[in-house]
Each structure stands twice: as C-alpha cells, then as structure tokens.
Amino acid sequence: MGRIENRIRRLRFDHDEMTQEELANRAGCTRQTIIALEQKKYVPSIELAFRVARAFGVPLEEVFQYENDN
Amino acid sequence: MAPLQKRALYSFVIGLVLTIALIAVLIARGDVNAFERDPNLRIIMYAVLIGVPLVYLILVNITLRKPTQVDERDRLIIERSSRAQWLAVIFSLVAWTIALSEIYRDQGQVPIAFLNLIFMSSLIISTLAQSLGILVGYWRMNRNG
Numbered sequence: 001m002g003r004i005e006n007r008i009r010r011l012r013f014d015h016d017e018m019t020q021e022e023l024a025n026r027a028g029c030t031r032q033t034i035i036a037l038e039q040k041k042y043v044p045s046i047e048l049a050f051r052v053a054r055a056f057g058v059p060l061e062e063v064f065q066y067e068n069d070n
Numbered sequence: 071m072a073p074l075q076k077r078a079l080y081s082f083v084i085g086l087v088l089t090i091a092l093i094a095v096l097i098a099r100g101d102v103n104a105f106e107r108d109p110n111l112r113i114i115m116y117a118v119l120i121g122v123p124l125v126y127l128i129l130v131n132i133t134l135r136k137p138t139q140v141d142e143r144d145r146l147i148i149e150r151s152s153r154a155q156w157l158a159v160i161f162s163l164v165a166w167t168i169a170l171s172e173i174y175r176d177q178g179q180v181p182i183a184f185l186n187l188i189f190m191s192s193l194i195i196s197t198l199a200q201s202l203g204i205l206v207g208y209w210r211m212n213r214n215g
Contacts, residue, residue: 029141032072036143045142064115 002068006042008034011056011063026055073139074147075208077129082201088194102183115186122193147211151203158199159192166191 001033012018020034027034028051037052044052044064053060071079095111096102104111134140140148166188174180 029142030072030139032075033141033143036211042143050143 005065006037006040006063007065008052008063009038011058014055019052020053022069023052023055027051072144072208073136074133074144074204077133077210078201078204082199082205085194085198085201089198092190092194102187103181103185106181106183107181112186119189119193126197141212147204147207148203150207151200154203154206155196155200158195162191162195163188 002012008023008047011021020031022039024034027048029048033042033044033048037044049060049064053063056063099108099111099156106112134145134148152185170180197209
C-alpha cells in the first residue's frame with residue numbers, strides 16, 4: 001500500500017508565504033481542507049489536486065507524490 | 071472549526087432543545103392525548119411538522135451551494151453521516167412499533183396522537199443523528215485522516 005505525500009506547505013512558503021485562506025480561495029475549497037492536506041490527514045480528489053497545483057502554477061507531480069511503501 | 075462543523079453543532083443543540091421542549095410539553099399536559107384535545111396545540115404541531123422539514127431543506131441547500139463553506143471533504147462527511155441518520159431513524163421507528171404494539175395490543179388500536187409524536191421524534195432523531203454523524207466525522211478525519 002502506498003501513500004500520497006504533498007509539498008503544499010513548502011510551495012505556500014515559496015509563493016510569498018501564501019496564506020492557507022488564499023490558497024483555499026484559489027483552489028475552491030475551505031481553509032480546513034488545506035490544513036487537513038498539509039497535515040496529510042486527507043487525500044484530495046484528482047480534481048482538487050489539479051486545482052491546488054494550478055493555484056501554484058506548477059504541474060500536479062510537483063505538489064503531490066505517490067510514495068510506495070515497498 | 072469548519073463552517074459545516076459549526077452548523078452541525080448548532081443543529082445538535084437545537085435538536086436537543088426541541089427534544090427537551092417536546093418532553094416538557096408532554097409532562098405539562100399530562101398525557102399524549104392532550105395534543106388531540108387542544109386544537110391550538112394541534113395547529114402548532116402541524117405548523118412545526120411542515121415548517122421544520124422546509125426550513126431544513128432550505129438551509130441545507132443554501133449551505134451546500136456555497137463552495138467556500140462546503141467542499142468535497144465536507145460532502146464526504148455529509149454522505150457518511152447520512153448512514154448514521156438513516157439507521158437512527160429506522161431504529162427509532164422499530165422502537166415505536168414494538169412499544170406501541172405491546173402497550174396497545176389489548177385495545178387493538180393506537181391513539182391517533184401518536185402519529186404526530188412518531189413523526190416529530192423521527193424529525194428530531196434525524197437532525198440529531200446527522201449532526202452527531204457530521205461532528206464524529208470531523209473528529210475521526212482529524213484524528214485518523
């Protein structure tokens with residue numbers, strides 16, 4: 001079984017310390033979902049993952065990575 | 071706290087208040103047939119029976135239409151909570167059916183006032199169970215992911 005990792009916190013920092021609220025508005029979700037994503041307590045749908053990547057202006061793979069346990 | 075989480079908490083509190091109010095009215099009036107004897111109480115009851123589901127539908131629709139208030143994670147929690155809601159209502163109806171069948175078996179008929187009570191209790195239980203399901207859903211998601 002693998003797991004989904006993400007670099008949202010790092011990317012926010014790299015984008016002039018974008019706030020969680022701002023990212024939530026750009027990605028069309030709530031701030032609580034951004035918090036859950038950053039804490040890796042929620043795996044987003046493909047659509048939300050693309051919206052988050054688009055909010056940063058980077059490809060999906062730069063935000064989310066699939067880590068295989070094996 | 072997520073907007074939906076707040077609403078669930080408010081709904082839970084309102085549901086509890088309604089339950090206490092219903093029990094208080096029953097105790098104050100003496101018995102369940104008081105509903106039938108008092109025409110004003112009957113009209114209030116019918117207004118509540120029609121009004122509560124309408125207000126609930128309108129509020130849910132308004133909430134679900136706001137993307138900044140409710141997103142896919144919230145929708146997932148709502149979907150999961152409806153299982154708890156459905157089960158709670160079914161079990162309450164089972165409890166009503168068994169209790170009334172056993173109590174009124176000898177008479178062969180159940181007082182008509184129970185129709186109102188059964189519907190009212192289903193509404194309240196449905197609201198309480200969904201709210202509780204949403205609150206537990208957030209708690210579980212925050213704990214386990």
